[in-house]
Amino acid sequence: MKISKLLSKNKADKPVHPVTRTESLACIPEKSSAVEWSQQDNGEIIIEYPLQLKPFFISLSKRFNKGVEQKLSKKLQLDAIGSRVWLMIDGTTDVKTIIKEMAPATDLSLQEAEISVTTFLRELGRRGLILLK
Amino acid sequence: MNNTAPSRLRPIAWNGIRLNVPNHWEAIVSAPGHLIFEDDFNPVFHIRWSHLSELRPHKWQQQSDSWWEKLGVNSSPATLPVELKPLADTFTHLRYYKGKDPLANGGICYCDSCHTLILFQQLNHTNLQEQETAKALNSLSCHDLDGSLWQIQDISLRLPEDHFLKDYSFKAGLTRISFTAGSSNLQFCRLSQAKSRLAAQPLPQILQTLAGVKGLNLSIDSTNTVCTGQRTPSVARQLLYRMRKEKPFIQAKIWRPPEYDRLLAYIASSPHPLAPTDLISYYENFKIVE
Numbered sequence: 001m002k003i004s005k006l007l008s009k010n011k012a013d014k015p016v017h018p019v020t021r022t023e024s025l026a027c028i029p030e031k032s033s034a035v036e037w038s039q040q041d042n043g044e045i046i047i048e049y050p051l052q053l054k055p056f057f058i059s060l061s062k063r064f065n066k067g068v069e070q071k072l073s074k075k076l077q078l079d080a081i082g083s084r085v086w087l088m089i090d091g092t093t094d095v096k097t098i099i100k101e102m103a104p105a106t107d108l109s110l111q112e113a114e115i116s117v118t119t120f121l122r123e124l125g126r127r128g129l130i131l132l133k
Numbered sequence: 134m135n136n137t138a139p140s141r142l143r144p145i146a147w148n149g150i151r152l153n154v155p156n157h158w159e160a161i162v163s164a165p166g167h168l169i170f171e172d173d174f175n176p177v178f179h180i181r182w183s184h185l186s187e188l189r190p191h192k193w194q195q196q197s198d199s200w201w202e203k204l205g206v207n208s209s210p211a212t213l214p215v216e217l218k219p220l221a222d223t224f225t226h227l228r229y230y231k232g233k234d235p236l237a238n239g240g241i242c243y244c245d246s247c248h249t250l251i252l253f254q255q256l257n258h259t260n261l262q263e264q265e266t267a268k269a270l271n272s273l274s275c276h277d278l279d280g281s282l283w284q285i286q287d288i289s290l291r292l293p294e295d296h297f298l299k300d301y302s303f304k305a306g307l308t309r310i311s312f313t314a315g316s317s318n319l320q321f322c323r324l325s326q327a328k329s330r331l332a333a334q335p336l337p338q339i340l341q342t343l344a345g346v347k348g349l350n351l352s353i354d355s356t357n358t359v360c361t362g363q364r365t366p367s368v369a370r371q372l373l374y375r376m377r378k379e380k381p382f383i384q385a386k387i388w389r390p391p392e393y394d395r396l397l398a399y400i401a402s403s404p405h406p407l408a409p410t411d412l413i414s415y416y417e418n419f420k421i422v423e
Binding site for chain 1: 159161174175176306325394
């Protein structure tokens with residue numbers, strides 16, 4: 001047996017450090033003020049957010065629009081689960097609470113709900129739709 | 134969860150290791166030989182294990198001290214606490230370590246029967262967690278006489294000893310565990326939210342997607358809850374599959390256990406026809422447990 005393998009620290013060792021994990025789950029997501037959203041009749045959420053373009057593309061857009069600066073935005077439609085999470089983002093509920101409430105609601109285990117919610121929040125953060133405090 | 138009352142226990146079995154943990158704890162598979170147990174998202178303890186080809190009993194203390202040192206935990210050898218005494222009955226070699234920080238407590242044990250070396254580290258934050266960890270560790274066993282049991286999340290699977298873990302993934306709503314048995318490959322899947330999945334896709338289509346191969350002969354039973362798929366190619370076709378480095382024979386099954394909103398499936402592939410008794414055993418021994 002390779003003892004070094006047994007004792008080696010792999011990437012998956014990260015959750016062993018309780019502080020880091022606790023801290024990340026204690027983060028409170030908050031919707032960005034630049035974002036506009038609406039709820040459809042079927043309960044699904046549509047988010048409209050401004051596109052962050054480089055100055056070159058902004059000037060190009062101005063040329064095509066006869067010098068008028070247009071507000072460029074993108075729309076994102078969330079599915080039922082995503083919409084549920086979005087509605088729970090109120091600036092006071094932490095990630096842990098969202099996971100705990102999502103697990104029974106979606107019939108997923110806590111571990112599965114954690115993967116699902118954190119991946120979703122990461123994606124929202126990447127697009128600048130939420131802030132974590 | 135920081136209640137004062139001890140909780141109901143449930144068994145966790147993974148890759149040769151078995152123990153009972155409180156029902157509300159989550160067992161996280163971090164590596165094939167590494168389990169982390171969490172209570173309310175906080176790690177409570179973790180165990181790592183591996184098979185050791187040879188242990189020199191006279192060098193046990195020296196060896197275990199050096200292994201423990203490699204973990205980078207600041208603790209030194211200490212007397213085994215009273216609450217962990219039952220561990221000494223199970224394991225012939227046991228060494229306990231204690232540090233100034235309670236998170237540095239843990240130990241190394243070795244089983245003479247199956248040559249398994251186990252490291253555990255306690256990460257308890259409350260007295261109750263400490264008691265429950267001791268109970269869990271005392272229930273630790275590393276060899277099963279009745280085949281190997283795999284019990285994680287809400288699934289339970291019993292397989293013969295000659296099935297070895299190949300791969301696994303725990304994604305949201307889909308758990309996959311793959312094994313090798315001789316030249317055959319075997320994959321077990323558990324899907325959650327069966328109702329909404331079946332509203333979007335029929336069972337045969339889900340099985341086809343899970344199997345990831347074309348040309349399966351699919352049949353569904355009259356209750357629409359069990360679907361089987363098989364590929365038993367002609368000799369010429371077998372040659373073709375072998376040239377493509379694919380296993381020609383495939384047997385797959387997907388079913389929805391009554392009373393659970395889950396789907397269970399297995400996909401077995403082999404260079405030879407699969408034994409029907411094995412397939413029956415896979416179906417009967419793969420279950421949802423609460």
